[in-house]
Amino acid sequence: MTPIDVTKNILLVEDQLSHQDLILEALEESHFQPQVHIVKNGEEALDFLYCKNNHVRSPRPDLILLDLNLPKMDGRELLSIVKQDSQLQLIPIVVFTTSTAEVDVIKSYSLHANCYITKPSDLDKFFNCVRAIVEFWLMIVTPPPQ
Template sequence: MKPVHILLVEDNEGDILLIREAFEEAKLVITISIAKDGEKAIKFLEKQDDYKDEKTPDLIILDVNLPRKNGHEVLCHIKQSTTLKHLPVIMLTTSSSERDISLSYKNHANCYITKPVDVEDFLKAVLSIENFWISLVQLPTQI
């Protein structure tokens, strides 16, 4: 199986670390690219400017509260782009507000996860993403 490439759109350094460490315990080889704000995320996906050599990811983990363009805007961009809309987008955010959740699904997010507060639960959640989206699920880019 090809190594899975994940684009993590997240501005919180701490969370980036946690997620990286969680994925490091995974069975599979996972490459993680980081975009620290919404604008950079879009540029990455569109291979613009500094990102022209980047590869399209297999999976996108998207935070909502981002500088410049927020997660909803990035989501909309992805799901309206003919070249990107097939990519699974997992919303992973601190927000548990109904508004954020329903808006995300309305804009065709593949799933929405609220970041667990407890660190153990957090790691478990990340592992669950791995188990489900990478081990279990057939990804469109992996066929």
């Protein structure tokens, strides 16, 4: 398998520093080398996506990894805004959260999340899950033209 082109960009929307670190570690210890951009809440994610404030030169992400439980603007609200915007709606969004609540799964899919994954509590499974997400969405899937 060939490494992911470094020009692939992931927007990680995650407020927990420990989860950010684990996701980065999972990718560093693999053959995947996408550029990972981290924001801590939905408002900052919108700034990144719309190239505003501290993110005026931000690239369009090829994938958004989205936690649901975020400060300021939660992941559900961000998901709703992105999927209603004709300029952003085709960016794949993988909800990657600790929530196992059926209501969160249903709500995420009703807001057009591309995938819903509960973060594994086992470290090896967590790493394998992150790698599988990135491999699938950045190496296997054919994305729509931008």
